[in-house]
Amino acid sequence: MNQTGLTFKQRNKQNTLNLAKWTSAWVITLAIASFGPHFLWQEQAVFSVVAILINVVVGIMMILSNKRQIQGMDELQQRMHLNAMAITLGASLVFGLAYSVVQSSGLISFKEDISHLVLFMGLTYLVSLLMMNKQLNDEGEE
Numbered sequence: 001m002n003q004t005g006l007t008f009k010q011r012n013k014q015n016t017l018n019l020a021k022w023t024s025a026w027v028i029t030l031a032i033a034s035f036g037p038h039f040l041w042q043e044q045a046v047f048s049v050v051a052i053l054i055n056v057v058v059g060i061m062m063i064l065s066n067k068r069q070i071q072g073m074d075e076l077q078q079r080m081h082l083n084a085m086a087i088t089l090g091a092s093l094v095f096g097l098a099y100s101v102v103q104s105s106g107l108i109s110f111k112e113d114i115s116h117l118v119l120f121m122g123l124t125y126l127v128s129l130l131m132m133n134k135q136l137n138d139e140g141e142e
Contacts, residue, residue: 008074015069022062029055080136084128091124092117 006014032040033051041047070081096117103112 011072012069015065015072019062019065019069022058022065026055026058026062029058076136080129080132083132084125087128088121088125092121095120 029051033048033055036051037043037048070078073081099116100112102108103110
C-alpha cells in the first residue's frame with residue numbers, strides 16, 4: 001500500500017472512475033455547447049460563449065484526470081499507452097493530411113469533418129492497445 005492507504009488496484013479503479021466522470025461531464029458540456037444555441041437559448045452569443053468556456057474548463061479537467069490515470073499505471077501499462085499515443089498521433093497526422101489533400105483535389109466528393117478525425121484517432125488508439133496487449137500475451141505464453 002502507498003501513503004494514501006489504497007492498493008494499486010484500488011487506486012487504478014478510483015482513477016478510472018474519476019476519468020469516466022470527467023469524460024462524461026465533458027461530453028455533456030460539449031452537447032450543451034453544440035445544441036444549446038439552437039434548442040435552449042436561441043442563438044444568444046453570451047450563452048454560447050459561457051457554454052464553450054465551461055466545456056473547455058471541463059475538458060482541461062478531463063485531460064488532467066487522464067494524465068493522473070496514466071501516472072497511476074505501472075511502467076508497462078504506461079509504455080503501452082505512450083506507444084499507442086505515438087502511433088495515434090503519427091497516423092492521424094499522416095492520414096488526416098492525406099485525407100484533406102484527397103478531398104481538396106476533388107478525388108472524393110464528401111466533405112471532411114472533424115468527427116472523422118476523432119473517430120479515426122479513437123479507433124487507432126484502441127486497435128494499437130489491443131495489438132500490443134495481444135503481442136504481450138502471446139510472448140507470455142511462450
